[in-house]
Amino acid sequence: MKAMIFDQPGDPDVLHAADLPTPEPGPGQIRVRVDAVALNRLDLWIRAGQMGRRPIPMPHILGSDVCGQVDALGHGVRGPTVGTHVIVAPGFGCGHCPHCAAGRDSMCPQYQLLGFQVQGGYAQFVVADARNVIPISDNLTPTQWAAVPLDFLTAWHMIVTRAALQPGEDVLVQAAGSGVGSAAIQIARFAGAGRVITTASTAGKLGRGRQLGADVTVNYAEHPDFAKQVLDATGGKGVEVIVDHVGAGTWEQCLACLATGGRLVTCGATGGGDVSFNIQKLYFRQHQIIGSMMGTRSELDRVLDLLAAGRLTPVVDRTFPLEQAPAAHRHMLSRAQFGKIVLKVS
Ligand SMILES: NC(=O)c1ccc[n+]([C@@H]2O[C@H](COP(=O)([O-])OP(=O)(O)OC[C@H]3O[C@@H](n4cnc5c(N)ncnc54)[C@H](OP(=O)(O)O)[C@@H]3O)[C@@H](O)[C@H]2O)c1
Ligand SMILES: [Zn+2]
Incomplete structure (x- = not known):
């Protein structure tokens, strides 16, 4: 062959x-x-x-x-x-x-x-x-x-299983144009998120992110301090769930716009794996940092059914x-x- x-x-x-x-x-x-x-x-x-x-x-x-x-x-x-x-x-x-x-x-x-x-x-x-x-x-x-398969499974496991998104909770999805991000925007929307906010490095990708279901978009190349935009979009509260896979480059801003009691779920480190965070802020804000790896066979079957039914694209x-x-x-x-x-x- x-x-x-x-x-x-x-x-x-x-x-x-x-x-x-x-x-x-x-x-x-x-x-x-x-x-x-x-x-x-x-x-x-x-x-x-x-x-x-x-x-x-x-x-x-x-x-x-x-x-x-x-x-x-x-x-x-x-x-x-x-x-x-x-x-x-x-x-x-x-x-x-x-x-x-x-x-x-x-x-x-x-x-x-x-x-x-x-x-x-x-x-x-x-x-x-x-x-x-x-x-x-x-x-x-x-x-x-x-x-x-791989990205819809990963994004489902991150949002539905690991972060246990509740209806009405606001979600930030990093890098709308990534395989993980383009699936995660749709899954967050499907799972009943409140506001879906997404980032990308170009206006064209942000427009595509809105077509997939994002309500708010932030160009993080132009605004590396994107936490401010996320806080503004959520009335100062921040988002309850963050889907991150960039790591270094987004980490500190993610934690700065994570709501009290929020969950940052990560599956990747495209921008680098070494980050720092402040333990006092972590416990004071009762944040959770959650690792996520691929997903289960039953989750894969579930996303395949949703794709077959046209609920995800x-x-x-x-x-x-x-x-x-x-x-x-x-x-x-x-x-x-x-x-x-x-x-x-x-
Ligand atoms: N643990 C797991 O189960 C699992 C499963 C799938 C993927 N992952 C991980 O998730 C990450 C995303 O994977 P993917 O396949 O979705 O990637 P991808 O389709 O190649 O997308 C990566 C996107 O990340 C953005 N980005 C931000 N900072 C970047 C940097 N320093 N260098 C390059 N791109 C950067 C870029 O979008 P902008 O230009 O808009 O910034 C880029 O298009 C990877 O780290 C991957 O290993 C993990
Ligand atoms: Zn085994």
Whole structure:
């Protein structure tokens, strides 16, 4: 099969086309013919060798967000039938540890991501355990479905599960144009938020943020002290929930506009992971800082149902042919995208 692989970490041009043996599905597995695979920021870091010492299979095939068709069933697998349109769950636990047994998949010590610890979807075929291959409806294109799994799951877990957003609470979503942000604006709106406030670095992205459901937008490139705008928009109260994934660069301003009793939920550190905060302010304001990682299978099923019903909408920035994966990575690095960048596989 054709795949875009890298043999050594480095800049986007380490990604190159290769002919690899088509993977065979083992017992209990399914081979999926990939139609489309979306990029995630994670791909940039894995490709650049910035994910620490965690071992990855080499040469490596990136790609956590796969949409395709069932191509072959391994021994013991009864369905879905060949040709069924599916996505692959982007993350999966071991299935039998205490966390997995309790449905907390992403707390599993063996939790793995497609395209990270196992070979992913920058290829014509990918193999996955049958339990992670999920039939999808035909109301969206393969490109749109590929734009869904990882970020909608993450944003749902952050807002609904970890922050436990209550109806009427105000929410601040950082970076409207990010994969996480473009999903989070919609999920906050769906979950009954009061005001949804979002940030971005350009007027164009802020306009798109409003189309997705944001009531108030703040250009944090022009206003790095965006807490003031958020406080003004909420009558001085601040927001009850903040969805952050930038870290350094937004952290202190986030805490400055978090309402008393508010929850700052973070899943990322695109701008850097080292931040500082004041413990006295933390307890005096009764703030909660909450970490969030991917989500559970039942949450994924829930967001897929909402996408199928048209209650949530995938946000696709643009597509590239699989062979142009280096250009797609450069496009993400340029910070110009709004929503997901998707590779189409022929
Ligand atoms: N823990 C989890 O389960 C999980 C899951 C998904 C993602 N994440 C993390 O969440 C973050 C966002 O991921 P994503 O895939 O949504 O990213 P993305 O689509 O590439 O979006 C990143 C956006 O962040 C904004 N940004 C702010 N400061 C930035 C900086 N210093 N450098 C680059 N961009 C900056 C940019 O928008 P503006 O130009 O408008 O500022 C940029 O477009 C990443 O850190 C990722 O690893 C974590
Ligand atoms: Zn487990």
